[in-house]
Amino acid sequence: MGTVEQCFEERFSFSPGGRLLALTTEGSVRLWDVAAGRENTPIRTPDVEEISFSVDGALLATASQHSIGLWRVETAVGLFGYATAGEVMADLRIDQDAGRIRYLSGASESQGSSVHTLDVRSALSDAGEEAETAMARFSPDGTLLASARWVPEDGSVRWLLRDGRTGAPLYMLPREPCAKQCDPLLAFSPDGRYLVRGARPSPDDLGTRPRLELWNVEQQKATTTLDPPGGAPAIDSAAVGPGGQWVVATDTRGPAEYWDLRTGRPDAVPVTGVSGTPVPRPDGRMLVTSRGHVVDLPSGVQSFKALGPGETTALAFTADGTVLAAADASGRVVLWDGSLTRRLGTLVPPLGTRYITALAFSPDGRILADAAVGGEVQLWDLHTNRPLGLPLPTNGDPIHALSFAPDGTTLYASGQHIPFQRFDIAPPTAAARACARAGGGLTAEQWRSFLPGIPYRKTCP
Template identity: 35%
Template sequence: MRSLDLTYALQDAAAEANVQKAVFAPDAATLATVGATDSDTTDRFRLWTTAGGQVRDLPHHPVMAAVPEAYDEDDDGTSAYSRDGRLLATDSWHEDRKPRVTVWDVHENRLRAELTLPDPVLGVSGFTFTPDGTRLAVAVTKSSGPGRPVARAVQLWNLGSGRQEYEIADTGAANLEISPDGSHLFTSAGERVDLAARTVERGVLGPGVIQDLEFSDDGSVLAVSLLQGTVTLWDGAGRRRLGGLSSTAATRGDDFGGRVAALRFSRDGRTLAAIVGDSKVQLWDVPARRRLGDPLRGSAGLLRALAFDARGRLHVSSSYRPHRVFDLAPEAVARALCERVGRDLTRAQWQQNVPDLPYRSVC
């Protein structure tokens, strides 16, 4: 159904863009990037409208924190959208070197809140919005005093008042997910935080080093990617394991560094996408618990972010190309395969690439 050869090496080789960070809104309507583009080689923050490709700046944007570190990041924890795509949060620094989180209303193009994190906060690891968009959970590192190890904490900030409501000590990580009902926070350190009781359970979501977490839109499934190159599926409470998804890279021993990042569900929850390695995308059929073909090459550069829109199209941002969109509908895949192969597929090729449609001539 959705196996396409997305090879763009020749296009990307001529590109002058250098996107260092990227994050899509949940509906893929907007894209926030940090870096240079083909038309503007200045490293700066940009907001893209994916439907028409318009680019704009957000007002009052401070200096981005440690942009070069983005080359090695496997998470999007320090840039996040609210569930409705209206609010965008990023970490930032001012001349006073105090860590901050800035939040914009991207629909009205205005600053919504600026959170100055108090001492002894050293930096921000990650953050995520509550489902209603009124609060932001911020994972921070804190100084514990001379000669003592750095401490972790999660702080809940009210975006209306700009004030911290409370802090939960000894928890937090780069990737955070709050369940769609707002009851629990999950971290890539394998923690489940009850936000009402403010209690922490550790060692949840099974063994293994967690890279990323993502809820389906309806909250019924929590996907967790592990360092060994697999994805596990859990119920919405994160207590019952529903099954596992293996990647081609993991099963074939491909050299991809164990990276399975940027997990994203399609809007209907039936398809899961992830970046595997540097430049490929793996798709899975979630109900069938199977891979949809081999990993697809999304760029000759480093992939930064993924998202599905309401039509089921896959949006991709990479270091060389800020935005691409791929139509993954079976009919579109069949047409693309015909164009690339130049003839009708064999029945075996059809079954591998377009199993959701009955075999027929398309060329």
């Protein structure tokens, strides 16, 4: 079960009462129900050095040199994640009643002499969902959140529309039959008035034909059903233009399709060679895909642009369409002008490789938020192209979509198990959080010690 090294370094832990056993490995924390004699679902998180159960054994805290996590043991679902700056952490403790994680921390060469406290009350209050959400998208203005998941019990794909500012469910869209594993597809039009949705059947599911449906969000009804001509084997991704005027569907195993919904003509614009996830510029006059295909609309003139050094994993335009962000599997984000003629800069992750899953610009275009597959959310100052502090504390749940509030002071996220999260990123809130973590600002004596010759001023209220 364990190795001598693991025992020597105490990289295992029993829950209070001894019913559960946790053991760290290189890429996960393995869990056993000792009483039942069976292994439970492992917690997928790498390089864990410290673990600790809650008093009731329902929660497990983990720590590595770069992060602290909180997990629900029964489902192995992450509830909270907090990025650290290469500290050495020890003596993790979960105070479930107070909603806190406490730990000792110090520099890399020390054993940890400073007590730190993390507030995890909001993470514990998030109910979470055992069923995984396969896909989620915010409308461009952030007022709506659409999500989809495949339900094997009844062989269907289900779509749900939520309030993008509160997370409250608004209504369910009609189910789409899909007997075997299906990957949902969905995308909002740039004006948020329409939603294109569909289901991609598994390759061996010959009984389900791929199709797309255009949904009028305000009227809560389908306006058009689109069947790929010739019985195309699959639809990988789709995009819809402003006002629902056109729909593009791409497929790695066949030609892309374009429907002009004003005239009803398929292939009104030739897009045969286009592949990858398509994203329209907000004015609807350009389409960019994750594979670097650029299509001018409505002329259909195509070009190719290497958007970044690696595989593009996420794309986003600013609200006015003047800047495009392209993220890749290494965590780098390349910024382009809206016509893709000029490279504006590159955002380089400070903590190594991060597979980016979602991007969002603030309404004024000055801040970019990105989310990685491990649930980390990082804010970037686009004036300096530098990160705004450490990643935000999250639940570690893989994130599908991000959106800013109109005033830019709140960030919203939708993940695989936690369908809706809210982050207060207003500067006063960040300052208050920093002061609380530091135990207050510098005293006059500390100021003289660290900043000699500079007049003292109060740094925290």
